Amino acid sequence: MVKVLIADKMSPKAAEIFRDRGVDVDEKPGMSPDELKACIAEYDGLAVRSATKVTPEILAAADNLKVIGRAGIGVDNINVPEATNRGVVVMNTPFGNSITTAEHAISMMMALARNIPAANASTQAGKWEKSKFMGVEVHGKVLGIIGCGNIGQIVADRALGLKMRVLGYDPFLSEDRARELGIRRVELDELFAKSDFITLHTPLTDQTRGIVGKAAFDKMKPGARLVNCARGGLVDEAALKEALDSGKIAGAALDVFAEEPAKENALFGTANFVATPHLGASTTEAQVNVAIQVAEQMSDYLLTGGVTNALNMPSLSAEEAPLLQPYMKLAEQVGGFAGQITESSLKKARIEYEGHVATLNTKPLTAVVLEGLLAPLMDSVNMVNAPVIARERDIEVAEVKHDRAGDYHTLIRLTVETDRGERTVSGTLFANEAPRIVRINDVPIEARLSQHMLYVTNNDKPGFIGALGSTLGEAGINIARFSLGRPGDDGPDGIAVALVAVDQPVGKEVLDKINALTHVRQAKALRF
Numbered sequence: 001m002v003k004v005l006i007a008d009k010m011s012p013k014a015a016e017i018f019r020d021r022g023v024d025v026d027e028k029p030g031m032s033p034d035e036l037k038a039c040i041a042e043y044d045g046l047a048v049r050s051a052t053k054v055t056p057e058i059l060a061a062a063d064n065l066k067v068i069g070r071a072g073i074g075v076d077n078i079n080v081p082e083a084t085n086r087g088v089v090v091m092n093t094p095f096g097n098s099i100t101t102a103e104h105a106i107s108m109m110m111a112l113a114r115n116i117p118a119a120n121a122s123t124q125a126g127k128w129e130k131s132k133f134m135g136v137e138v139h140g141k142v143l144g145i146i147g148c149g150n151i152g153q154i155v156a157d158r159a160l161g162l163k164m165r166v167l168g169y170d171p172f173l174s175e176d177r178a179r180e181l182g183i184r185r186v187e188l189d190e191l192f193a194k195s196d197f198i199t200l201h202t203p204l205t206d207q208t209r210g211i212v213g214k215a216a217f218d219k220m221k222p223g224a225r226l227v228n229c230a231r232g233g234l235v236d237e238a239a240l241k242e243a244l245d246s247g248k249i250a251g252a253a254l255d256v257f258a259e260e261p262a263k264e265n266a267l268f269g270t271a272n273f274v275a276t277p278h279l280g281a282s283t284t285e286a287q288v289n290v291a292i293q294v295a296e297q298m299s300d301y302l303l304t305g306g307v308t309n310a311l312n313m314p315s316l317s318a319e320e321a322p323l324l325q326p327y328m329k330l331a332e333q334v335g336g337f338a339g340q341i342t343e344s345s346l347k348k349a350r351i352e353y354e355g356h357v358a359t360l361n362t363k364p365l366t367a368v369v370l371e372g373l374l375a376p377l378m379d380s381v382n383m384v385n386a387p388v389i390a391r392e393r394d395i396e397v398a399e400v401k402h403d404r405a406g407d408y409h410t411l412i413r414l415t416v417e418t419d420r421g422e423r424t425v426s427g428t429l430f431a432n433e434a435p436r437i438v439r440i441n442d443v444p445i446e447a448r449l450s451q452h453m454l455y456v457t458n459n460d461k462p463g464f465i466g467a468l469g470s471t472l473g474e475a476g477i478n479i480a481r482f483s484l485g486r487p488g489d490d491g492p493d494g495i496a497v498a499l500v501a502v503d504q505p506v507g508k509e510v511l512d513k514i515n516a517l518t519h520v521r522q523a524k525a526l527r528f
Contacts, residue, residue: 335372
């Protein structure tokens with residue numbers, strides 16, 4: 001009998017489902033790290049919420065662990081790369097608490113608008129300061145939503161019911177989908193300038209960290225109010241403190257903080273500031289939903305091998321996995337490459353299969369391509385939920401199989417359409433197992449991708465390669481491989497492409513120097 005440990009306080013429904021499915025389960029919430037480390041080797045599965053930290057040390061002791069289930073969305077408390085290295089599947093429940101979180105954001109907005117927390121404290125202290133707590137209506141006001149995914153869309157629906165006007169910023173939100181939702185799609189600067197209330201519903205990534213900082217507060221209209229029920233780190237807390245103290249904004253409400261538990265914070269005690277202790281998912285209904293989902297998903301995996309909402313493993317049957325493994329890696333690289341070099345809103349994604357790959361089950365491959373395409377700007381994207389996320393954002397996805405034989409034994413071609421036009425990335429397998437990028441738009445190239453890459457487009461003129469090499473050398477960055485391509489073979493012909501594998505990350509300072517080189521049109525640091 002397989003055995004599961006529930007390490008955090010969770011709805012009794014989870015243990016009930018495990019036992020009904022024939023899974024042995026122990027409930028031991030509140031263990032110390034040492035206690036967890038001492039017993040984790042007994043278990044095949046570990047179910048957690050946010051309190052238990054699944055560290056490399058815990059995973060090193062988990063000799064029999066096969067799956068970790070997170071009852072909720074965020075997996076900040078789980079070392080996913082280490083779990084992957086040890087062959088442990090990590091699952092979450094991305095949709096179980098969406099309504100609850102959205103409702104909390106609306107509640108925080110209303111609390112700010114009517115000064116409810118401060119007025120409550122004053123009244124219960126025996127004061128009657130009616131004139132001190134003059135509020136504002138939300139009716140007719142502009143709500144700016146940063147991140148228009150599942151939760152953001154629910155917030156928009158509730159705000160429209162309150163007769164607010166809604167602006168939305170989301171790189172994946174199309175104009176057509178925005179119109180369906182009743183949202184006016186805008187760029188971030190316009191959202192800051194025109195919103196009376198701003199609420200964040202975006203994941204914490206390298207691109208979104210500190211998205212609301214001093215520059216953002218400077219662009220906000222005087223008297224704006226800010227709500228964050230998404231992730232700590234999206235808001236620069238020092239800049240927020242300054243904006244509140246100066247009166248630049250009228251109020252702010254945070255449910256999440258850069259460091260949690262936030263028992264001390266410079267914002268505490270600031271006028272017009274409201275704080276709650278990460279309550280976004282804290283309703284009875286949400287906790288029951290995520291508990292049921294995590295128990296069902298973990299049971300499926302442990303008993304039948306079925307994989308749902310896995311963050312580090314594609315959904316494949318046992319029979320298909322060995323056959324598709326090299327193609328999955330190729331699909332991931334083609335999608336990830338296109339996603340990292342795409343900077344505007346996605347409208348369409350066309351995935352074409354030629355040669356041998358066209359004879360296989362390409363549905364999981366398409367999901368992995370979409371995962372790679374969407375992952376650079378979103379967290380918790382996997383091959384299971386990537387197609388759902390694409391549909392939510394009205395991204396048209398087409399899968400095409402070609403019977404014809406092309407230049408390669410097998411080929412995956414991804415064409416993405418954005419507001420700025422089309423971009424194509426093609427890849428193949430060498431010796432049926434080694435992925436290679438073989439074309440970027442109309443430029444043929446042969447490149448093996450590594451963890452750290454530099455992608456450069458440049459005018460095809462003499463001197464570029466030497467200048468690039470010198471810049472990297474001066475920064476102490478070693479070049480592992482250098483792949484070049486240009487549209488024509490008879491001499492300089494417009495724009496050329498360079499894909500450079502390096503031994504360490506290329507930081508912003510070095511990237512700025514490369515972008516400033518003569519003939520360079522664009523340089524981007526990529527990671528795989």
